[in-house]
Amino acid sequence: MKAWFKSGAPWVWLNGGAVALCMIMVVGLLGLIAVRGFGHFWPADLVQMSVLDRDGDRQEVLGELVRKEVIPARVARTNGYTVAEDVPLVTRYLIKQGNRDLGSDFQWYLDVGMGEWHYPENAIVVERREWGNFYGFPVALKEHGEVISRLGDEDFWPEVEARVERSVDLHNEIRRKEKVEIGSINHKLERLRLERRRLELQGVSPEEMAQAEEQFAVEREALNEEYRRIKAERDAIYEQIERDSFDVETVNGMEKTIHLHNIVRVTRSNHLGVFGKLAHYMDRFWEFLTEEPREANTEGGIFPAIFGTVTMVIVMSIMVTPLGVLAAIYLREYARQGTVLKLIRISVYNLAGVPSIVYGVFGLGFFVYFLGGSIDELFFPASLPAPTFGTPGLFWASLTLALLTLPVVIVSTEEGLARIPSTIRQGSLALGATKSETLWKVVVPLATPGMMTGLILAIARAAGEVAPLMLVGVVKLAPSLPIDGNYPYIHLDQKIMHLGFHIYDVGFQSPNVEAARPLVYATALTLVLLIIILNLTAIKIRNTLREKYRSASD
Template sequence: MKISMKNWVKSGSPWIWLNAGAVTISVVMVLGLIGLIAVRGLAHFWPADLHQALVTDRSGQQQMILGEQVQVTQITADQLRNAGYQVDEDIQLLERQLFKIGNRDLYGFDFRWALTRELENIEYPRHATVLERREWGNYYGYLIGIKEDGRLIAEQPLGENILWDEAQKRIQRAVGIYWEIYNLERREIGQVNYQLEQLRLAERRHELRGTDTPENLAELAEERAYWNDQYAEMEARLAELYGQFSRDALVMMSADGQRSVIGLHHVVRGFQPNDMNVFQKMGHYFAKLWEFVSEDPREANTEGGIFPAIFGTVMMVLIMSVIVTPFGVMAAIYLREYAKQGLLTRTIRIAVNNLAGVPSIVYGVFGLGFFVYFVGGNLDQLFFPEALPSPTFGTPGLMWASLTLALLTLPVVIVATEEGLSRIPRSVREGSLALGATKAETLWRVVLPMASPAMMTGVILAVARAAGEVAPLMLVGVVKLAPNLPVDGNFPFLHLDRQFMHLGFHIYDVGFQSPNVEAARPLVYATALMLVLVIAVLNLTAIAIRNRLREKYRALDM
């Protein structure tokens, strides 16, 4: 028995099983983490039923509340006694519930804890209404009337629902006008403002160059007059839309009897979750999910979507990849193919390996000092003097963030590429040279194609690290809210000088800087899931390219 066990150990089978077990545990943990993030994040978009209950607090005061049950937890009796509650000595634990009651403009807060024993007359009113607002969060209550131009045109008794269809039509009308205003302000008026700013810079440029002749200035004045006329027409159209936008309002009543008039220009959507069937709830769920991935954030990033952050993350990673790949490959080629293998080369390799361990915030400080202030400031002096003292490239932006992350991930690409070059047999190089090819031709036509899968491995590792970085980006380009995307219809279309939003920083901002922690928590999970998905898509794309290259040049490997 001892001999067979000894032979089994010598065969290496235990290590195979240990490795398989370790891999299995790692995969289960990763999938469990992603599952936890997905459940807690995606459940936020489901229209939860509204609870109405009478709450009696410790002072004996009663209040009717209406809201979503968010969480059920246990609390010790000692904690309650310390808070001033009267609790019997034989009780150790009590159940409490967290409700999202909204109506922040009425109560000053969105969430309320209540002990289960404090809740009475719990019911689920069929016509309880949720209004998602652009400001002040959700409103929970009952529709009792409709106003138009400040006049009450229809009303209904509390508990009836005869006005709901009309209210929905007016909400849809207001939402349509909102998007007209959005497109007019952000696109058409934005285009006019951009052209007027370019004319101002052109006039300043003429002054600096001494070419501000009457002819040049008259040409600019003529063009400015044209754009001013366009702006005046758009302003008139905008004023008309705003007049239509603020026409309608809903008269609402909260569960505790407070009346509110809510203008529909503040409302994103309205729904009655207790009166919705499964299919209606699914339609609402996917509409909210689409809003999350396609629209701009609102309410201090705790509501709305994260599209600018998704776009900024993908754009920065793509630009970083385009920058880091050629520099990393060229450095690896020089170290492996051309540099004399001596003390200096070994020192350079050690330095490259050590760079991979430098804290990322150090790269951010370097990027801010060198790229932003030194390089960007000099570029402004040379190419954009007419815009000074307002900086163009002398301020954090997309280009400097991409360059900083390219510098951060450069050692990864160098090491991976050099490893790939070292695995190519010497006989392949000698065979190419024997057939009359030069060293450069051998490198370009034989060696690099065979090493391309290793290069892509380096890019994959670089993308995985860069997409999740936050600390350096806070210094060199990322902001809480970027009003304009780095890409638009104005020349040069890709604006590398603009600041941008990033999913990693968005998670930090919502999770740790939000004034409303409870409201922000589900969005932290949802945004984290989106970041994981973005990184996975980028990596899978790079892996597919690598596998295709590996299959293409497999014959050369043999």
């Protein structure tokens, strides 16, 4: 036994077991997040049952079963329910019954006095743009207030599906006209205003100002005419989209009319088969990845957050890579070894341990207020007092993260440079190359994998940061993307959404906790997968460069 311990085999097995345990924990965590998050998009069956309320009255309930739990009977009695004294435990069910405009969205119901569960085939879920889901039964489909089809008619469901699809297409067309076409006109009008203000600040002569005013008036009138045309087209679409309505009733018989322009989809969950539910799942999942959020971020998609995260990471990588590489090259290849260099290295190592919120405060004070305010005064005086770069935005968020991850890139690049054998440098110098040529044509290419390793670590840390971004450019809801068709196309001054902050906002600031819970899991897994994709892309580039320079050195 003593010889076995001396051989080191137990420690090999211990390390292997520790690695296996860590892998199981990681896979288990990701599996839990995936089940809790992506399972939200699967259409659950709608259950109907009768229950007793606190007053002992019986009422009908229709909704989705979210979860159930066993609680002590005394807790139920404390909350006003009538439970026999000899009953120690009771089961309660959390039902998502929707109809937020008519009452509570989620409600707990005890199994005491609960009737038999059944699943009505005609029960529907109406996903609305406002007030969440409606759970109930269809009654009739109307056009301009006149009934065109009722439940039971042969063409009722095909007509409902066709008109809902038409309404969604019209809604998307309205959104495109408002955000793209009208947004472009507003952008051009704002540029005209800023150009006029710039001429005023330059103090041009009255004759030149009058001539410019005539030109501005012509351009402004052309833009206004274009706006009136687009607005007329949009208003015509509004008239079309307001044509249809859908009469429904709740499980308790309350009738309600829902206009189709407020409907995203109508689902008969109990009527769908496995393939129908799978198609519905893919449709909702795609909407989650490609649409904008709504209903205080508890409904809709997360595309602006995904786009903002990717854009910020790319801009951060463009800024941190040259700064970190050049700093590491200077420290390793050019700086004189001594006390000052040791202090610099100690400072770099200490910067890696500074809390991220400190970087956020520094970015807000120095980058945003000092540098941004100075840039506005020098280059954007016509926009003042409204700030352009003197306010949190994409550029300052990326620069703050670049400063945050700079020590990681410096250390990794230095390690990569240190691994290059001195014989390679000496051989290059012996062949007549200068020190600069040796560095940039021999040493740096061979150290590229180390540089890419630093970038990979920087991306992994930056993509998940939240605290500093709350101060320097990330918001709850950004009305537009930082990249569009308006000059200069990439708007580094705009605020953005971020997946990390979106998780915080939905999880801790949402007015509807139960509705937000699955979206927190789904968004968290999306962030993890996004980081994995970004890292795999960087790893692929690193491996390609490694093979390229390895073959070149051979």
